[in-house]
Amino acid sequence: MNDSRHDEWIPNLILGQDYDQRYVDAPIHYDVLENLADFFGRDMPVHRHAQYMQIHYIDRGEISFHIDDKIYHVTGPACFLTPPSVPHSFLSEPDAKGHVLTIHQSIVWQLMKDGLEQEIENSLSEGICLERASLKDEQRGHWIRVAQNLRNISVEWTQDLVAKNLALDSLVRLLIIRIARLAHKRAESTTVNNDDLRLFHGFSDLIEEHYRDHWQLPRYTETLGISESRLNQLCQRISNRSPKKLIHDRIIREAKRLLTFSNLTSNEICYELGFADPAYFSRFFKKHTGVTSQAYRKQP
Known part of the structure; x- marks a missing residue:
């Protein structure tokens, strides 16, 4: 389905224009799930983010997530990675809370160029769904670090500290690496x-x-x-x-x-x-x- 012929029917959302105009040109955008849900709704129709990868981390609550031709029904803690331009939609329950990170594809490209592409089997060109409950015991430690990584991003985002952008860039790159490490263990999906x-x-x-x-x-x-x-x-x-x-x-x-x-x-x-x-x-x-x-x- 990841075909340019289908792009016309899929709304392209640019968070810096459609949601938070303060960050129209920012390579990284962070917010909590609840704020975005208040603006766009808990049941977000199919859309895409041209040139931007998104990471949704669900602390708790049920969520149905549609990435490309796959549908996932999971209960948090869970994490979704959506590559740039890939169509996706989701429905989260009212009690679902979490983080949403939007990352310009140039950051991902640089990370792959720096050696990640040789280190992992996943090229990050396909959607990823991870559910903590489905991980093996030895993988739980990696999951804890993913959650802590997002909390650190939240702190950096909300405070005006020295070298803020450098810190955010480093934390985001580390988060992508940690998700890639867990990516071989996927939550079950339904193919449409x-x-x-x-x-x-x-x-x-x-x-x-x-x-x-x-x-x-x-x-x-x-x-x-x-x-x-x-x-x-x-x-x-x-x-x-x-x-x-x-x-x-x-x-x-x-x-x-x-x-x-x-x-x-x-x-x-x-x-x-x-x-x-x-x-x-x-x-x-x-x-x-x-x-x-x-x-x-x-x-x-």
């Missing part, structure tokens, strides 16, 4: 067949094109040439979400982006997203986020 992936890609593409048009589900299935039950089955299998939930998630994500990064009023955002009634948009937003659009905009 090509037909289901093709249909899911097509549905995702249609959502991206028409979420502002508020297409009803029958129009999506008619365009795809499949039944609603088939679409629901493959969406549940690949993303653990219903087709309607995926559509609503895309609308809410765009609403959050506009509330955060634009000066448009709630009414203007309502019309921008294809709603005819601001009152209905307000009810829709609160139903899916738990807060009003005004309250969301005021959040720090």
